[in-house]
Amino acid sequence: MTPSDTDAAANDLLAFIDASPTPYHAVRESIRRLTAQGYRALDEREPWDLKPGDKVYVTRGDTSIAAFHLGTVPVDRAGFRLVGAHTDSPNLRLKPNAHVQRSGFHQLGVEVYGGVLFSTWLDRDLSLAGRVVSAKDGRLTHHLVDFRRPLLRIPNLAIHLNRTVNTDGLKLNAQEHLVPVLALERSGPVDLKAMLVAELARGGTQVEPADILGFDLCLYDLQPSTRSGAFGEFLHAPRLDNLASSHAGLSALLAMSGPREATCGVILYDHEECGSVSAQGAASPFLKDLLERITLAHSDGRGDSLHRAIQRSFMVSADMAHALHPNYASMHEPKHAPVLGGGPVIKSNVNQSYATDGETWAWFALCCREVGVTPQNFITRTDLGCGSTIGPISAGELGIRTVDVGNPMMSMHSIRELAAAADVAAMISVLRNVYVR
Template identity: 85%
Template sequence: MTASAATDTAANDLLAYIDASPTPYHAVRETSRRLLAQGYRALDERESWELKPGDKVFITRGDTSIAAFHLGTAPVERAGFRLVGAHTDSPNLRIKPQPHAGKAGYQQLGVEVYGAPLFSTWMDRDLSLAGRVVTAKDGQLAHHLVDFRRPLLRIPNLAIHLNRGVNNDGLKLNAQEHLVPVLALERSGAVDLRTLLVEELARANVHTVPQDILGYDLCLYDTQPSSRSGAFGEFLHAPRLDNLTSSHAGLSALLALDAPGEATRGVILYDHEECGSVSAQGAASPFLRDLLERITQALSDGRRDAFHRAMRQSFLVSADMAHAVHPNYASMHEPKHQPLLGGGPVIKSNVNQSYATDGESWAWFALCCREVGVTPQNFVTRTDLGCGSTIGPISAGELGIRTVDVGSPMLSMHSIREMAAAADVAAMISVLRNLFAR
């Protein structure tokens, strides 16, 4: 396969992965599907595990976080772990428990803001709903994924005639008042969300009644499919590039491995990074530590200090998207640290530990890049601006593991529709695959 063909294949596969993953629930389902197709088997945290060198396994928690491991042939206290961490969630709008609202003849659904989306980008979009529905039958709870896949909601902008200063003063939106999507006209007849959910579930051969829907986790999303643009097709336009791009890269690199190595290789894709990672399945939870301890117990020499020794032999790449320099706002970037779309993976640094990168982990990742002919870029935030953070410092602090923060460059971060470069997809996969193979 030529370099151009490999670039196109990787980029198009990423867009397919994103379109199959409108919510973290669907991202985990799509990730599981790909793992199963490559011979991985699912483990249940409630059960005892029987593991042996060379096994390919994965574990989910909370339906929104997933970890997969290709177990090594050497004891982990000697060979350690090679890990890539990313996250399945993206900023969006989510339906409230008692959602029905309305004004001035419209039926609407109340939403909460998840993470930090760019509000204005959610206006005038063909929005749909997807997520998880929890039903009860015979005293037992059942989980079902739902995706309406069609335009169902819209948050209309206010006409410029009624907001004359908007182009000069900027659009100012109040999350409570101005982000409530329209569902129907009152005169068309009353609409009940649970009834809509029952109808949608029936299309997937799940038959229930509105009163048996006892809970749900529902996200709004843009129905426009992902696409490519530019004179040479070099740009990607898609929702949730932050951070499904990194999830896809880690997963693709792991699945590209033909045979087990001495080290145990794995990916961990967390939920809830966009709201702080503090949850039962977020990066601040014991999810990864629990898994690594259980694998160590199965693949070690049996000594009590095996896990701690394994951590000293291990390395984690925290993969989350990076800020590419914006041609219209180049002054917002630190000089000499202005990553370009298509310029390759970005190593992210912050001396106050918003990123976990230090000189050693920086050098380690740069070496992995050099060995596959990729030149990395560097990013630090301007000294007079605050810096965002990632799962990297959280995981490093929890495990004491060497960690580097990296990401592919992008524009429009936290927009409903973001922008990246096709060339960067294959480049990141290549580097992560080399990290796993070392």
């Protein structure tokens, strides 16, 4: 990989993140990139007509998406090569009856989604984006919305009123202290539905306030993603966990050229950060449904075709990994502390919080070796609990050989995270080899 390749991949990731303030927008951006490369949409409600070489994608719930490049050989003989990641990130989301008035302010009540690092959401220029659902003539319609301007703020308490904050630590109650301010009461009344109608109208969508019957709206930091460091080696961005892995899997699939024997696919799930139990999460039948339908259309048609295909298949579960933090080096397991810029990380846990075992570890390491990349290894300290991701869930649902990997990062679950530019292209290169080998 040349420096220009590294820069191009890193900058493209930052563009992908900035276009994706919510999972809804991440799916839309993924669709834009897929259609530009000749992929066509499939509808789960309709019959599918598939043939070798087809490039297709499927969405579920507006927040999960899977794309497949069908191989030249039936899947019961060539199997699947799959990369899984997730579109969601920890954040703050509006409550259904969000409007709050207290102490002379209009505020919006929020719920905490996933493992949010509370303090990082204070004193930020926050905006609002997501999905609005309207009804007209008995039919529901979904609209994406993004205010794209400073709208909300969660002010910190001045140190003069919290004298021990630097010695005793900042303690925040999610119900009381994370409620963003929207306006002063004296400035006038606030109507959230009217605000949504006006913002949709700016994008050319006409909806009446009474037509809005539901919404899924997320707060996000308006500061654009950027690069930093003496050599431009760092990435500062929101939602690196896990849009960086979504971008890597998608980019690797789109980089494929020419026909391949195996059917290759990427699946980007929602709801990983809150357990994956949903209609479109990794614990749902979404991927299994898709593999069954592809197998019906692209195999010898025997009743055991999917089972045989699964046993010839391999899945990479891609989710970001904890990089060594120079100020907290003791929190890392010795000899298993990945470094920024050091390449993809293979994540292991003997209790199956990660799906990696000796075979899948070796398989991914071989994929790395073949493209000149040296992988790193991560395990959690023996006296600390281990996080998990979609890998064990997918492996358990399908019985497919799976390895858990990710690029190293710091500030995980902060509103703004840190990674290395050099790792972006390296991971894409390895995942592309996963597809083509």
